[in-house]
Amino acid sequence: xxxxxxxxxxxxxxxxxxxxGFTVHPGTVTGFLGPNGAGKSTTLRMLLGLDAPTRGHATVxxxxxxxxxxxxxxxxxxxxxxxxxxxxxxxxxLMALAHTHGIPRARVERVLALTGLTHVARKRVKGFSxxxxxxxxxxxxxxxxxxxxxxxxxxxxxxxxxVLWIRTLLKSLAAEGRTVLVSSHLMSETALTADHLIIxxxxxxxxxxxxxxxxxxxxxxxxxxxxxxxxxxxxxxxxAQVTVEAPDTLLVTGPDAPEIGRTAAAHGLALHELTPRxxxxxxxFMALTHDSVEYQGAPA
Amino acid sequence: MTTPAPAHALTTTRVLRSEWHKLWTVRSTWITxxxxxxxxxxxxxxxxxxxxxxxxxxxxxxxxxxxxxxxLGGIALAVLGILVTAGEYATGMIRATLTAVPRRLPVxxxxxxxxxxxxxxxxxxxxxxxxxxxxFFLSDTDQAASLTDDGVLxxxxxxxxxxxxxGLIALGLGxxxxxxxxxxxxxxGGVLIVPEILGMLPYEAMDTAVRYFPTQAAGALGSATPLPxxxxxxxxxxxxxxxxAVAVAVPALLLKxxxx
Numbered sequence: 001x002x003x004x005x006x007x008x009x010x011x012x013x014x015x016x017x018x019x020x021g022f023t024v025h026p027g028t029v030t031g032f033l034g035p036n037g038a039g040k041s042t043t044l045r046m047l048l049g050l051d052a053p054t055r056g057h058a059t060v061x062x063x064x065x066x067x068x069x070x071x072x073x074x075x076x077x078x079x080x081x082x083x084x085x086x087x088x089x090x091x092x093x094l095m096a097l098a099h100t101h102g103i104p105r106a107r108v109e110r111v112l113a114l115t116g117l118t119h120v121a122r123k124r125v126k127g128f129s130x131x132x133x134x135x136x137x138x139x140x141x142x143x144x145x146x147x148x149x150x151x152x153x154x155x156x157x158x159x160x161x162x163v164l165w166i167r168t169l170l171k172s173l174a175a176e177g178r179t180v181l182v183s184s185h186l187m188s189e190t191a192l193t194a195d196h197l198i199i200x201x202x203x204x205x206x207x208x209x210x211x212x213x214x215x216x217x218x219x220x221x222x223x224x225x226x227x228x229x230x231x232x233x234x235x236x237x238x239x240a241q242v243t244v245e246a247p248d249t250l251l252v253t254g255p256d257a258p259e260i261g262r263t264a265a266a267h268g269l270a271l272h273e274l275t276p277r278x279x280x281x282x283x284x285f286m287a288l289t290h291d292s293v294e295y296q297g298a299p300a
Numbered sequence: 301m302t303t304p305a306p307a308h309a310l311t312t313t314r315v316l317r318s319e320w321h322k323l324w325t326v327r328s329t330w331i332t333x334x335x336x337x338x339x340x341x342x343x344x345x346x347x348x349x350x351x352x353x354x355x356x357x358x359x360x361x362x363x364x365x366x367x368x369x370x371x372l373g374g375i376a377l378a379v380l381g382i383l384v385t386a387g388e389y390a391t392g393m394i395r396a397t398l399t400a401v402p403r404r405l406p407v408x409x410x411x412x413x414x415x416x417x418x419x420x421x422x423x424x425x426x427x428x429x430x431x432x433x434x435x436f437f438l439s440d441t442d443q444a445a446s447l448t449d450d451g452v453l454x455x456x457x458x459x460x461x462x463x464x465x466x467g468l469i470a471l472g473l474g475x476x477x478x479x480x481x482x483x484x485x486x487x488x489g490g491v492l493i494v495p496e497i498l499g500m501l502p503y504e505a506m507d508t509a510v511r512y513f514p515t516q517a518a519g520a521l522g523s524a525t526p527l528p529x530x531x532x533x534x535x536x537x538x539x540x541x542x543x544x545a546v547a548v549a550v551p552a553l554l555l556k557x558x559x560x
Contacts, residue, residue, distance in 0.1 A: 071399070095321060097396060
């Protein structure tokens with residue numbers, strides 16, 4: 001379990017993280033979301049004691065990270081910035097970290113296999129692609145078989161297969177009862193794996209919620225309907241909130257897709273398309289973080 | 301993945317083991333160590349082979365003459381010291397290191413210990429070998445000497461100790477400045493050049509003080525006969541130990557509190 005209380009980080013006049021408080025529970029994947037520059041990486045570094053908070057404190061399983069006798073078995077971490085000597089091989093990099101805790105060679109080989117790096121383990125990291133570098137970072141995070149896993153933007157640079165692998169890995173880590181905290185600036189990607197969400201913007205907590213709750217609070221899911229008789233359909237859905245996207249396209253919030261389909265069938269009304277949309281999640285995230293985006297594109 | 305976390309605790313010995321592993325798994329270590337050894341031996345052979353009794357170098361200390369290459373070799377070893385500490389900041393490795401050892405200080409102690417051991421263990425035998433090789437050429441000159449002569453063995457050990465402690469100062473500079481070029485600049489400028497300039501100033505007090513500066517103290521340690529205007533070997537060793545202690549202690553204080 002991770003707990004942050006009143007975490008604040010100031011560099012000169014700039015406050016990067018402000019009075020941030022949250023708890024990350026075991027057994028679920030918690031998404032740590034925010035636009036670029038929201039203070040996610042700084043927060044994660046403060047959790048690990050790499051950066052000292054200006055105010056407030058953070059604990060892992062009730063103690064500051066540095067106070068644990070075997071830190072690597074408590075928390076495994078993938079940081080966003082590369083943290084490897086490029087001239088060392090993947091095996092030697094992991095072995096150097098393993099030696100600090102007396103972790104055996106067999107475990108190093110295990111995490112290399114788990115991350116699919118066995119065949120390049122003796123090659124120098126210099127020649128690794130971005131995706132292979134990410135896999136090595138994840139191998140290092142899993143080295144101590146930790147109860148808590150913190151991954152900063154893990155899908156960065158991964159190919160689709162790698163992204164899928166990360167999703168499965170995160171879910172299985174949580175299913176094993178571990179605490180999993182994953183930062184991202186992409187709502188859509190996070191929603192696929194995370195159950196819980198901590199959303200920050202400009203260093204402040206914007207929401208500490210679940211995916212379901214966020215969907216509900218943003219007005220729920222909507223359904224895209226294409227029909228040659230939009231006006232007639234609107235008349236048949238009295239309780240629904242309907243927006244007209246195009247002359248033949250409606251966006252319906254309220255009744256779900258099966259209900260709309262049944263209603264249309266009962267009245268002999270033709271439907272050309274009936275698509276449930278979860279896009280509202282992305283919109284909810286945008287709405288929430290809109291004011292805290294650091295660089296905004298101006299309309300052309 | 302389903303097995304519970306084994307009780308692998310962090311210990312000082314294990315951090316030492318890790319730093320030892322790190323040192324020997326990058327090429328730069330082999331390159332700098334072999335370069336230093338080759339320079340020491342090569343320059344020693346050159347000195348021995350080209351020496352003539354009437355060449356005007358009769359007053360040069362015999363150990364200083366044979367181990368002349370340790371000045372160049374020492375720079376290679378100082379670079380190694382800087383790479384051991386500042387190199388981790390250049391690559392980002394420091395974040396992984398300090399995540400594994402979040403109490404931080406054991407990392408610096410381990411780096412200093414491993415570096416000191418390795419550099420002395422390489423420098424001393426290489427210096428012995430170089431002296432004996434040079435003597436092979438010098439045996440029928442006025443620089444003929446043997447290991448059993450007064451002060452010779454102590455000077456050879458002193459030379460290795462001097463190189464090691466100068467390198468430890470470089471390691472400390474790397475830890476404090478966190479930049480490889482910055483630390484190399486500070487070492488060459490601050491440790492090698494500035495004292496030479498200060499020594500040339502016409503103040504007697506300055507002249508006396510400069511004797512106890514790192515490079516000058518190392519010079520005094522590596523001479524079998526007392527050099528004119530130099531500190532005694534005992535005082536030189538003490539001064540050099542203090543310099544090295546300060547050079548490691550200051551970055552240790554900083555390391556405890558600075559963000560990574």
